Amino acid sequence: MADNRFSYEGMKALSETVFRRYGYSEEEAREITDVLLTADLFGIESHGCQRMTLYTNGITKIGRIKRDRKPEVVRETPVSALIDAHEYIGQVAAMMATRLAIEKAKKTGVGIVCVKNSNHYGIAGYYARMIAQEHLLGVSMTNTEAIMIPTNGRQALLGTNPIAVGMPAEPYPFLFDAATTVVPRGKVEVYAKKGLEIPADWAMDSEGKTSTLPRRVLDDIGKKQGGGILPLGGAREQFGSHKGYGFGMLVEIMTGILAGGVTSDEIRKRFDCDRCSHFFLAVDYGMFGDREETERRLSAYLNKLRESQTAQGAPCVYTHGQKEMLACEENLRRGIYLNDKTLEEITALCRELGLPPETYLIPVPQEAPEG
């Protein structure tokens, strides 16, 4: 298989079947699958089907994802709710929270829902977009296992702590989704695999020096004795390191602190326990002005950005969400890409569950490349 691309529908049926087998309801399996596959459709391979076995292992072998108690609303006001996920699978807790935030925003104008004791919830952007699809402004954040070094520090005490923001616009919605570290861990892993050095402002080793050696850094991160990835802005205040660190802190406050959960430095302290926290905000911008007019003004501004003059050598000015929407169209047409390792893992998973891989992994014939 030269291109490893498989039909979206087949992958969807496979993922839903897999999670049904692990005891999730039809609706839950559909929700988990949609979060996973949306990452693949958006071209965020790292958070897509590549993680399927991470979740299934998390459920069975590691026991990080518990199934004995469902997520539960433990506090509620007309504008807010706190959900205790009871270590259930993160996507289901996050979907419940997002729906609740939407419902509250439609009634009162705003909904803020915090979730504690959860598990990895997939791409932050999924939930921001889900809110935006209801013609509301959506924000989603999560803290994660500690990997970010605070400015001037050498110990990882914050997570990658992504922030996602979504709002409807034409022809592409605004959808911003970014880790507050300069790069995600996956980027460092890619450099390690290729045997390349990483740029000096990406990571720090356990001795408190910035390092260009990806294997050294990954090794130090694994041992948790110092070292990690630097904040957006790198190591130096001169380039705004304290700002990236501040955005990481904003996420810690909105998630672990507000929810009464744990901060990133306490996440996954035991291998069988994650306990991350999430934050969801939905705002009805119709409170401030005509909803359609507001969307039109955003669309016009995004358009102005896309049509603006480019830097020398740059292809074009993108707006956030544009690349994801274009990737989505392409990946629906050309099929979901699975790298060799993921394909192998998923095939093994099928065998383990007695599912015929060829029923689900349906290759999509590729057109000859253009030009």
Add this chain to the structure above:
Amino acid sequence: MADNRFSYEGMKALSETVFRRYGYSEEEAREITDVLLTADLFGIESHGCQRMTLYTNGITKIGRIKRDRKPEVVRETPVSALIDAHEYIGQVAAMMATRLAIEKAKKTGVGIVCVKNSNHYGIAGYYARMIAQEHLLGVSMTNTEAIMIPTNGRQALLGTNPIAVGMPAEPYPFLFDAATTVVPRGKVEVYAKKGLEIPADWAMDSEGKTSTLPRRVLDDIGKKQGGGILPLGGAREQFGSHKGYGFGMLVEIMTGILAGGVTSDEIRKRFDCDRCSHFFLAVDYGMFGDREETERRLSAYLNKLRESQTAQGAPCVYTHGQKEMLACEENLRRGIYLNDKTLEEITALCRELGLPPETYLIPVPQEAPEG
């Protein structure tokens, strides 16, 4: 005068008198003064008394700050309000908005107030801290005259667009206040004055190339024909340029787009008209858990960060707000620092208004430096 440091009380009396003379009420003059002087106390000289004549010129000579109509609430719900500032002085509109956000958060749990058609409101952190002092989580943002180049672009279409977040903690509150550009314009000006080159990832010239020449960049910015300051993360996606650009966009959406005002590219298009927009959010974290316990957990986490191991050669790990609180103590004791140019401008302003400078500019005798 070797050290140019003047009594806080004298400076306060001076500023209040000046703004009273320009027709503001006692309360308004007190508000404007507190925002200005808090910047000086926090050590943010660029936004303090150095700007006093910018405001007074804005009122009289330039006419950017109008006085014919006061800020007015034009839309309101139990959780939100929209204020039209009618181009009144920004600090007064922002104080009104902040008070309203606090009041709503105390009643309903959350308050979101947007302001349109405003003027420069001083430091964003002032309002976030004002909310935090009420034991609420505070967020404040503003768009500003366009100066940020979007990733891959060469035209400045976003402002410096600061974001500030505040929450109470002991012994220092959490107070994050950062422009979403890699540096503020003032930093480039300092390099120009000193005849130094700027780092390559700070700014771009009108030809769409990153530039190390601060005078060239400032000149291009002034002409508005391309060129400006880069987003946090610099010019390249490799270092997260698209993330800084995304945070800048978050501010545009929360301010100009939500408020029905203008985006940064339309701010100050005429020299006598600013029209920036602000955003204020107050959240009662008591909705999610015990308020004091939440603050204790934040304090403990901040403490853990400050006590963590440092990078080689780094003095210590700071938490956001710590430097400002330490500077505040020092500047109250040692007096407000005015550079020669600011001292000259303020003395001239006193003469213009018939105020005896020596009554207000009271030198503070400095202790011999320690050690």
